[in-house]
Amino acid sequence: MKKDTPYKVSLLAYVRSHLLLLLVALVVSVVLGDPSYQEQFSFVSHRLLQTTINNSNGLAGFRTCDGCFCIVENEGEMCPIDPPFTNFTSIIPTLRNLTLSNPIGPDAACNPYTNETCALTPSQNLGGGACVVEMQEPLTDFSSCPESWSYHLRTFSGTFEEATQQRLFVTHNGSCGACSSLQDLAVYMEQGANLREASSRCGALGLIDADRAIQCFEEIGFSTEWATIWYFNTEKTAEACILLCAPFVLSGNSPNGDPPTCPLAPCIDCDETQAGPIFRAFAGRTRRNSGLLSDIIRPCDQVVRVEQVDPCARATLAPSMAPATTPPSSSIRWGFPVRGAICTAVLLSLH
Template sequence: MKKVKIFFSFLIILGALTSPSLSDTCGMDRKKLGDWFVSHGSPDLILEPIPQYVGSVDEDPYADPANPPDDPNTSGVCGIQWSDETNDAGLRKYWLRNFENETLAMNSNFSVTHKGHCASCSYPQDLGVYIRQNLTSATRECGILGSLSHNLMRNCLLDLGFSLPCVTIWEWNILNTKAECFGVCVWSYITNEPFNKPDGSLNDCLQCDEDKSGPNFKFFSGRTRRNSGIISEIYRPPDTIYNMEHCYWYGDL
């Protein structure tokens, strides 16, 4: 089992060295850049107009079998633009906006922050959380705490640095995965199963989460690690990770 983990760690490192899609931090230290986005990208700084799905997910999206909605523009991107307006602490406010493609975003002086439409995790704060740490094990631990108390689960996710709107879709995702995949995921956790099988496919727990919870999570969160160009502890083929860098900070890091 240990050899399998080492093998897939090697694959991730090899992919990072050979694929431009994995140079996501624009040459900056990962934790330093992540911390900057967390401290400069609060939802409190967003300006009107706010895109439709940006904000808290107050109702369980998994309760409606019609979800997720059809995405009318699968080639779209979520863009960010910093304003000259600042809050009392001197932090610049920003806009998030949906665009049909990268070119239209850049022509409007917006930086692409992730592939797909903007939604509850599109804030720069949540980008910083994704950039600065591997989250697969950490969010799984938050899910385990959810078996004891919903507040423990929420506080665990907030302690990772996520914005409250982003936490809401993570909560629905965790609860749905618990309902749909409990047995297989408990076994995976007890046996400390590697995230990937020897053939590179996901383990049964992660595959269950991908199938049962993934579509709604991707739609209502907006941002994921893959569509933000960020690698994780889970091996993914490099061609499934969006090719981008996050070079749009301002001032000194």
């Protein structure tokens, strides 16, 4: 029998405990026959359900837009009552202990923001609908998962919906890229809304020493591939948005404006426009396309529903593949100009 996820359990518990109250209220509204009562009941019950799930789902540490975890863009629509799950404590150790057999990154030191011929190695279908994890059982060491187990990333050419319908192990929407590893996913989960604070000192180190700054990011837990594409993104944002982002970083302003629209701050919006498309294409994973929340509130249609589960629970569903190889270490280090370091702290909470 399939075991319910913590999120499903909390939802079922809520519905069961409040079912009688909701039924009574519904009957009263119908008997009265007044559309205004029915509309008020719908709004109040929806908001009550939303608030209860938000509290049980650990959303207290994340920003909201008028109480919603995302931005409702169409007038008349209500906040979705199924916010992303945020407590991944039980699966983070497993994500960290699995080895990626095919690390994906920009070709050599090619900067995709300045060189249109740059490509990911191994190459990926940038139009793919989902990044899929394929577990690889050890061929010589029969330890239980995750010890000695590894995994392979594959871009699924069909749509995201088709991948989920086929019950593939989808780790995020869109093609795989430099940030698609489960290692990077674990860091996103672990840091949650605190990633900016945890990594701000790394950005400061970039003013002095590039190698030390990248090492700092790796000490937080990120992969070298993640650090590479993020550096390129930082450079682009610094070049295009420095006049907007310098005062933003120094002021400590919120990344979103006031409700009900909660618009992106000018610095964040500039990065989204100028650097975002290439970053998403080469990075693959962002928090919102992985079903995770971040320090920035995004439109509801951008927060993809991805069920992040224990990889070992899916291990028997994937075919065995060739033995994993140890990811090559990278000795490439890039310059880290002052303008790039200025924007690093804010960029770390963008994607």
